[in-house]
Amino acid sequence: MSDAAREQDRTVTDQDLTVVGHQLGRPARDVVEIAARCVCGNPLVVATAPRLGNGTPFPTVFYLTHPVVTAAVSRLEAEGAMYAMSDRVAEDPELAERYRAAHENYLAERRRIGELAGTGEVPEIEGISAGGMPTRVKCLHVLVGHSLAAGPGVNPLGDETLETISATWTPQRCACDPAWRAA
Template sequence: MSSAQTPTAADLDTLSLQLGRPVRDVVAISARCVCGNPLVAATAPRLSNGIPFPTTFYLTHPVVTAAVSRIEADGEMNRMNDRLAADPELAAAHRRAHEAYLAARAEIGARAGTGPVPEIDGISAGGMPERVKCLHVLVGHALAAGPGSNPLGDETLQLIAPWWTAERCSCAGAWDIAAEVPSRDLSRHVRRQNQGYSVLNRDSEPGRDGA
């Protein structure tokens, strides 16, 4: 994470266009397309509205997120969970990815100045350390931290190769670069702001409604 880049104003605008909503509390750009556009945004563990946010590495690029969604729809998470239950070595690697995720979140939190976030203490994302519940999270971590950091994220990157690889740019037409940058945030985190909040359910897919 030490090599992650502080986002520029242009990065933030691009992220908002990629997501279709205003981006918020981005601390760093953790992975970029070969052309320089953001792929993964590192988000503070506590949002500026006070809500804890466990999805540190948020996958933003529409082509990558769509490709990962295809793999999820094909049932790959169930197959990975079966393998985790049967393969102690894979399960141990998955737990190490969980521990690395927590360590990276602590570093991002320190950069953001958020301080401790006890609501998500020990909770990573994506179903780690025991299951797989969101491949977007695992891919975001794999892209941010590099090969070997999240083995199942690495596997998913191989599976999406027919639609996206890190070696080629897939940005053309992926979002409307001429569109007005979104200014109104309708995500569920904002909707819940005045309703009280408890930490995101670990069984949900936090990464798709955050950053």
């Protein structure tokens, strides 16, 4: 996909905001881009401004919105998958380095989204990514959102989580509710 096509694909429309509102069960806030889309075109992940309109710092740039994906990831979290992943990051220097690189990518993407949003720097969250990066795993939703937004190979634990939930959901298969677009 060309850079121009990718940028177009990330553009937020009123329809996207309506769909995200249905996905979340509440209005979307401070959405700067649609960071990842379903094969049908519906949003999967939104990129949120690092400072919300009310002034609150918001470190979670890539916010997973699709309820089927969110539920699959929530099941893994309920099973405690984050603890084993954190142990592996602590014990495996190669994984730790790849996870640190994911953290740096996340910070760079937050700066880019902040520039697009016009929020400028947000010193309260400077150097802090999300999901526990770079030393532990705290939130698989963030890691999956980052993987879907950045593409394969950027966040190793987000990619691993996507592989783990592939029997329930995969980016190649639509699991959207048609009512989201009809409403």
